[in-house]
Amino acid sequence: METAEFEKLAREALKQLPEKILQQMDNIDLVVEESATNDQLAYSVVKEGKSLLGLYEGIPLTERDDYGMVLPDKISIFQDSIEAVCTTNEEIVREVRNTVIHEVAHHFGIDDQTLxxxxx
Ligand SMILES: [Zn+2]
Structure with a gap:
């Protein structure tokens, strides 16, 4: 899939979130990258045999008591990694949506265990 098309998918997945969720999201960027860098892999906890499809980096809303003048939170969606676990475009669409929802949940302070x- 073309990168531009994939980026559109990711943005649409975000836009499809409920209005109330979108209104509360604050200072956060969504980017599409090919796959996770070593630094990003080190930052995240990936279960064995699973590849990293997306990553949330930032300060969750629940931890922003003393917050200001910091870089926006970042949600990365890894195109190559997602395409590697999907065989059809429908699967890609679904996987992108699931990944976006998962990472947005981290923005709201929900941890992986709970998810x-x-x-x-
Ligand atoms: Zn996670």
Whole structure:
């Protein structure tokens, strides 16, 4: 898939979130990258046998008591990694949407353990 098309998918996945969620999101960027860098892999906890499809880096809303003058939070969506686990375009669309939702949840301070429990 073309990068531009994939980026559009990612932006659309974000736009499809409920209005109330979107209104509360603050100081956050969404970027599409090919795959995770070593630094990003080190930062994240990836289960064995699973590849990193997306990553949230930043300060969750729940931890912003003393917040200001910092770089925006960043959600990375890794195109090559997502395409590697999908065979059809529909699967890619679904995987992008799931990944965006998962990373946005981190922005709201929900940890992987909790997301894992509810299957997101
Ligand atoms: Zn996560």
């Amino acid at each position: 894992d429990n509810i299957g997101i």
